[in-house]
Amino acid sequence: MRIGFIGAGSMGSLLMGAFIRSGALQPTQIVASSRTRSKLSALAERYPGLQLASSNRGAVMDSDFVVLCVKPMDYRRVIEEIASSLTPDQIVISITSPVKLSQLEELLPCKVAKIIPSVVNGVGSGATLFMWGSRLSAGDREELLRLFSSISRPIEIEEEEVRAASDLSSCGPAFLAYLLDDFILAAVSMGMDRQTATSLASEMMLGTARLLLEYPCTPAELQAKVTVPGGITEVALDVLRKSTRGAFMDVLNTTHEKFAEDLDRVEGSLFPRERT
Known part of the structure; x- marks a missing residue:
């Protein structure tokens, strides 16, 4: 080959x-x-x-x-x-x-x-x-x-699914890295060493992905496994949900709008005579 x-x-x-x-x-x-x-x-x-x-x-x-x-x-x-x-x-x-x-x-x-x-x-x-x-x-x-x-x-x-699928698989690492970095900075502000916080957060993300794929379980089931009713995680999750509700819908709406523009530009580039 x-x-x-x-x-x-x-x-x-x-x-x-x-x-x-x-x-x-x-x-x-x-x-x-x-x-x-x-x-x-x-x-x-x-x-x-x-x-x-x-x-x-x-x-x-x-x-x-x-x-x-x-x-x-x-x-x-x-x-x-x-x-x-x-x-x-x-x-x-x-x-x-x-x-x-x-x-x-x-x-x-x-x-x-x-x-x-x-x-x-x-x-x-x-x-x-x-x-x-x-x-x-x-x-x-x-x-x-x-x-x-x-x-x-x-x-x-299907080719019609490529934008949403790419948002998850190709753009997703950047989106999650942004959220993870924000999480790390919050831990640092509480007095933790940045290198230690980064190592902990990275291992956590790797382990979370493995649980979802190998256990397997859904994201909702994983939240339930970690959360104790009335406990710290439950209270914190409520804050997180309120802060991020609708954020990824806004993200995907933005990527789809940009993708529509890119499709038009690429078509015009590939078939310029048909566009005149």
């Missing part, structure tokens, strides 16, 4: 590193291209044997999978560079949600899939969101699921 990565920014380099550390891929099975040569040089130094392409076309040639790790507004430029080099048997993987599968299939001669990763895939945790193009065979799907299972839990969704 040979995989080409176009783009070596934060997510591209994270995925390459995760696949290599998991043992799913050897560095020699990866070829990467990027407009920033320093990023490629750093990857090659970190993972000896990783191949560097001099162009995006070079990353496509002879690759079974091609992972597009570029910004949505850069897709048109990249597609124009690589489309003529792609064959019907190759699979292009998009990791950005505003670019639709139907758009990719209209512009590319190959098979396509949309797979949305998360920053926590870098440590072999979290989910990856899978959406399938119409040209993929059952064998293609199995191969992609097997590959990403090495660094995540693949979850198949």
